Each structure stands twice: as C-alpha cells, then as structure tokens.
Amino acid sequence: MIPRWLLEADRRGLPATEVAVLVVGSGVAGLSTALELPPELPVLLATKARLASSATRYAQGGIAAVLAADDSPGDHWADTMTAGAGLCDPEAVRVLVSEGAAAVRRLQRLGASFDLEGGRLALTIEGGHSRRRIVHAGGDATGAEVERALAGAVRSAPNVTIAERTFLVDLVTEGGEATGAVLWSAGDAGGPRLVRAGAVVLASGGAGQLYASTTNPALSTGDGIAAALRAGATLADLEFVQFHPTALHLDSDPRPLISEAMRGEGAVLRDQRGAEVMAGVHPRGDLAPRDVVTRGMAARMAELGVDHLFLDATGVPAARLELRFPTILARCRAAGVEPTRDWIPVSPAAHYLMGGVLTDLDGRSSLPGLYAVGEAACTGVHGANRLASNSLLEGLVFAARIARAIPAAVPGRWSDAGTPAGEPFPLAQAAPDQRARDSRVAAGGGDRRIDGVRGQLRRLMTGRAGVLRSHDGLAAAAAGIIGLSGRLESVTAAGGRERWEVANLLQIGAALTRLAANREESRGAHSRSDHPEPVEAWRLRQVVTRRPDGGLDQGTIEVPAPEEARR
Numbered sequence: 001m002i003p004r005w006l007l008e009a010d011r012r013g014l015p016a017t018e019v020a021v022l023v024v025g026s027g028v029a030g031l032s033t034a035l036e037l038p039p040e041l042p043v044l045l046a047t048k049a050r051l052a053s054s055a056t057r058y059a060q061g062g063i064a065a066v067l068a069a070d071d072s073p074g075d076h077w078a079d080t081m082t083a084g085a086g087l088c089d090p091e092a093v094r095v096l097v098s099e100g101a102a103a104v105r106r107l108q109r110l111g112a113s114f115d116l117e118g119g120r121l122a123l124t125i126e127g128g129h130s131r132r133r134i135v136h137a138g139g140d141a142t143g144a145e146v147e148r149a150l151a152g153a154v155r156s157a158p159n160v161t162i163a164e165r166t167f168l169v170d171l172v173t174e175g176g177e178a179t180g181a182v183l184w185s186a187g188d189a190g191g192p193r194l195v196r197a198g199a200v201v202l203a204s205g206g207a208g209q210l211y212a213s214t215t216n217p218a219l220s221t222g223d224g225i226a227a228a229l230r231a232g233a234t235l236a237d238l239e240f241v242q243f244h245p246t247a248l249h250l251d252s253d254p255r256p257l258i259s260e261a262m263r264g265e266g267a268v269l270r271d272q273r274g275a276e277v278m279a280g281v282h283p284r285g286d287l288a289p290r291d292v293v294t295r296g297m298a299a300r301m302a303e304l305g306v307d308h309l310f311l312d313a314t315g316v317p318a319a320r321l322e323l324r325f326p327t328i329l330a331r332c333r334a335a336g337v338e339p340t341r342d343w344i345p346v347s348p349a350a351h352y353l354m355g356g357v358l359t360d361l362d363g364r365s366s367l368p369g370l371y372a373v374g375e376a377a378c379t380g381v382h383g384a385n386r387l388a389s390n391s392l393l394e395g396l397v398f399a400a401r402i403a404r405a406i407p408a409a410v411p412g413r414w415s416d417a418g419t420p421a422g423e424p425f426p427l428a429q430a431a432p433d434q435r436a437r438d439s440r441v442a443a444g445g446g447d448r449r450i451d452g453v454r455g456q457l458r459r460l461m462t463g464r465a466g467v468l469r470s471h472d473g474l475a476a477a478a479a480g481i482i483g484l485s486g487r488l489e490s491v492t493a494a495g496g497r498e499r500w501e502v503a504n505l506l507q508i509g510a511a512l513t514r515l516a517a518n519r520e521e522s523r524g525a526h527s528r529s530d531h532p533e534p535v536e537a538w539r540l541r542q543v544v545t546r547r548p549d550g551g552l553d554q555g556t557i558e559v560p561a562p563e564e565a566r567r
C-alpha cells in the first residue's frame with residue numbers, strides 16, 4: 001500500500017542543514033508560526049510552491065472573532081460546539097474563541113487592513129453563527145489580505161529563511177522522535193536535502209484534492225498529514241470532510257467559492273422551480289450550519305435529478321454586492337453570470353478537512369518534536385463540522401501557542417547556541433520558464449499516467465466517499481484505493497513531486513475511508529445513507545496510526561463533557 005521508496009527516505013549521504021525550527025507550509029498557519037517564534041531561533045520555512053500560493057489566499061468570508069459589544073466568547077463557543085455536532089473538544093474551543101480577538105488585533109498591527117463601517121470593523125454573519133462576528137477584507141478577499149500582511153512580515157524577519165518550491169518528502173525520526181525532514185527543492189540548486197531541526201511544525205494544509213470537485217488549489221494534497229502518518233504520529237477525525245454548499249457550478253479546478261457571507265447579506269438558495277431550498281429544513285434557513293445546508297442541497301438535487309441549484313442574490317442591493325463581493329462578482333461575470341440580475345448556479349464542493357494530525361492545545365503531536373497547525377492539524381475545535389470562518393482563526397490562535405511552546409522544548413533537541421550547523425539551505429531563484437513549469441505541475445499536466453491515477457482517485461472519492469456515503473460505497477472506495485496504489489507503484493519506481501503528492505492522497509484516502517466505514521451513523525459532515533441518524537454511542541473521536549508493517553491501527557478517544565471546559 002505505501003510505496004517502498006516513501007517508507008524510509010534514504011538519507012545517507014544527503015547534504016544537511018540544521019535549524020532550530022522547520023516550518024512546512026506558508027498559509028496563515030505556517031506564516032504566523034514563523035513570525036511568532038522568538039527572533040533568536042533560526043527558522044526554515046519550506047513551501048512547495050511560491051510563498052503566497054497557499055489555500056489561505058482563497059479564503060473569502062473572513063475571520064470569526066468576538067469583537068462586537070453584544071457578543072461574547074460564550075456565544076462563539078456555543079455556536080462552534082453546535083456546528084461541531086457533539087465532537088468538538090470543549091477546552092480547545094474555549095481557547096479558540098477566547099484568544100481570537102487578540103489574533104485579529106495582531107494582524108492589524110502587522111498592517112492587515114480589514115473592512116470598516118462607521119470607523120469600526122465591519123462584521124458579517126455566516127452559517128451557524130448567532131451574531132455578526134466575522135471580519136473581512138477587500139469585501140471578499142480576506143485570505144489574500146491576511147496572506148499579504150503575514151508574508152510581508154515574514155520576508156523581513158531576519159531569523160526566517162524562506163525556501164520556496166521545496167517539497168516535504170518525508171519526516172525523519174530517531175528513537176521515536178521527529179528530528180527533521182527530507183526536503184526536495186526544485187530548480188538548478190535543488191534536489192534532496194536533510195534538514196535537522198529541534199522542532200518540526202507541519203502547517204501544510206488539507207487534502208481537498210482527494211475530490212474531483214473542490215474549492216482547494218491543486219497544492220492541497222495532504223503532504224504533511226501523510227508524512228506524519230508514515231512517521232508514526234496519530235491522526236484523528238479524518239472521516240469528516242466539509243463540503244461547501246456553494247461553489248460556482250463550473251467544470252474548473254479549483255471551483256470558485258461563492259462565500260457564505262453572501263447568504264449572510266441576504267442571498268437565498270433556490271431550486272430550478274424557484275422554491276427556497278432551505279425553507280423548513282432548519283430554523284436558521286440559509287444560515288444553518290454548513291453540513292445541514294450541503295445535505296439540504298444534495299437532497300433537493302437528488303429529488304429533482306439535477307446537478308446544481310442556484311443562489312439568488314438579486315434581492316441584495318447591487319451597490320452592496322459590488323462593495324462586499326468584488327472577487328465573486330468578477331468570477332461570476334467571467335463565467336457569463338451577472339449576479340445582480342441572474343441566479344448563480346452553485347453545487348457543493350470539498351472544502352475543508354476537519355481531521356488531521358492530532359495535537360494538544362499547544363500544537364504538539366503524539367510524536368515528540370513534531371507539531372501541527374491549521375488544516376493539517378486536528379486540535380478538536382471543529383468536531384464533525386467546522387463553523388464558518390473558524391479556520392483562519394484556528395491557524396492564527398494555535399500558531400501563536402506553538403510559538404510560545406517551542407522555545408522551552410528546543411534546547412537539548414537542537415545542538416546549537418545560535419549558529420546553525422551544517423550548510424545553509426541553498427535558495428534557488430526560479431527562472432521565468434521554471435515558474436511556468438512549476439505551475440503546470442501544480443495544476444497536473446506532467447506525467448499522464450500519474451495524472452491518470454490522481455484523476456481516478458478523485459472521481460472514486462467523490463462518488464463513493466463524498467457528501468453521502470454508504471457501507472458498499474466506502475468498501476468500493478477502499479478497494480479502488482488499493483488498486484490505484486498498485487498502479488502508482490507500477491507506473492514508476494522513481495520519486496518526484498507529482499508522484500509523491502498522489503501517494504500522499506492515496507494514503508490519506510485509505511485512512512479516511514476506513515474511519516468513515518467504521519462510523520455507522522450520520523453526524524456533522526459525515527452522512528451515511530445506510531445509517532442516517534446520529535448514534536449516541538458514536539459520540540467518540542476516531543484516531544489512526546500506522547504500524548511498522550504499513551497497516552493501520554485504529555482507536556477512539558472520548559470527547560470531554562462540555563461543562564468541564566466552561567467552568
């Protein structure tokens with residue numbers, strides 16, 4: 001199942017670099033971690049594409065935080081817990097909501113410019129929120145603004161070396177601890193390299209590319225999560241994949257997102273006959289938690305035998321739409337849809353992986369020396385279904401906590417008192433034609449046989465392990481993944497980014513389908529046609545680790561009672 005060459009990166013004789021902290025990934029979580037670490041710690045920030053090309057850039061809606069006078073951490077906590085359908089870790093949620101406002105203020109001090117109304121932060125509302133508490137920037141370009149501010153600050157941090165086009169091949173472990181990673185850089189000065197680190201932080205995002213239809217960029221292939229699994233770290237909650245209800249119904253990869261904030265401003269989901277899709281489905285109607293809306297849409301589409309529905313924003317004043325959603329309007333217009341006049345064709349698309357590397361409240365994984373943050377991590381704040389706009393928030397809050405925890409852990413794990421040992425990490429400048437090649441690889445279009453495996457996996461997961469699942473479908477997905485893994489092995493024995501990405505997706509797909517098959521109930525984003533109701537005995541979180549023989553060990557962990565965290 002796991003490709004032989006990935007089981008143990010052959011690191012003998014590799015050129016080596018030593019740093020205090022290796023951060024993998026350059027979205028909000030990775031950039032924030034690098035920035036918040038003390039300036040005396042040398043940090044290597046490795047990112048597989050360009051610094052500003054992570055999934056963060058695509059985030060539209062905003063950052064949920066308690067900033068309004070009529071709001072409270074208790075209310076944000078309650079909304080997050082409700083959306084999470086009984087599986088949130090209450091203490092992790094308490095941390096998230098009580099440290100959120102400070103995280104937004106930190107971003108403002110770094111120069112992030114959020115939208116204002118009447119001289120105060122403008123706040124919008126999205127599904128599952130009981131209050132307007134979501135800050136946004138550029139109308140619907142919040143992720144891009146956050147990424148801009150953080151990337152600018154990281155570029156001028158003297159202790160941070162940025163290695164672009166540098167791929168995480170595998171983690172390195174010694175004596176049951178993570179001690180570094182094998183990285184592979186593209187370009188003339190590139191190739192494999194061993195990086196020894198006092199701490200490794202995985203901020204490498206989710207795995208939306210497991211699905212044929214996703215809002216995630218081509219880069220979202222779960223590299224950090226799969227590497228953590230191979231290294232022996234515990235993963236959790238992998239069966240919970242959030243499908244965003246309203247991606248623009250286009251045959252594109254990724255699918256453009258139509259922010260939930262549009263429904264927050266009054267847009268309504270309609271079917272082909274004009275009927276309101278969410279009427280009578282949930283008391284909050286179009287602003288029900290995301291999983292409820294996605295299921296409501298899937299049911300209506302099945303009933304009508306159609307592959308999309310519509311978002312009607314024509315009731316929102318045109319000037320308001322132009323001000324709040326310039327990016328969405330531009331994308332719709334490019335596709336020939338005029339949202340001030342036409343209903344927008346929409347359908348669900350894979351959007352966010354609630355599961356990932358199991359961590360404590362300071363981002364520590366089960367493997368000493370290894371930390372995870374952002375979508376790669378599973379802190380327990382999202383439970384079975386993430387509350388809208390809690391993801392940028394999670395990246396910011398938990399990055400700051402990791403950065404506070406690491407300095408105490410690094411001495412003794414990192415040999416140096418200030419001067420990095422080994423060679424400095426060689427930084428290749430991408431020539432323009434190389435950049436064009438990189439973006440072709442990122443979008444697929446390299447080796448056709450590897451692309452073929454990737455495409456088949458994505459279709460299989462969409463059909464068998466997507467919005468609506470069943471025992472038979474999940475069994476077919478698991479069998480298909482075994483077949484595709486064998487096919488990948490036979491295509492080529494050599495490595496290379498395209499192949500590593502597909503191998504990572506296959507490994508996560510195998511663990512995900514296993515946990516989804518076990519969970520014989522419907523809860524949050526996990527819906528089973530053969531077990532359509534939640535089952536109290538399943539108010540448990542599932543964990544998975546890899547055995548040395550490559551098999552998967554599964555287990556469960558209890559979810560603490562909510563009262564314990566509120567005291």
Ligand code: SIN
Nearest residue numbers: 060061259260388389
């Ligand atoms: C959206 O704007 O609808 C997406 C925000 C999120 O995923 O939290």
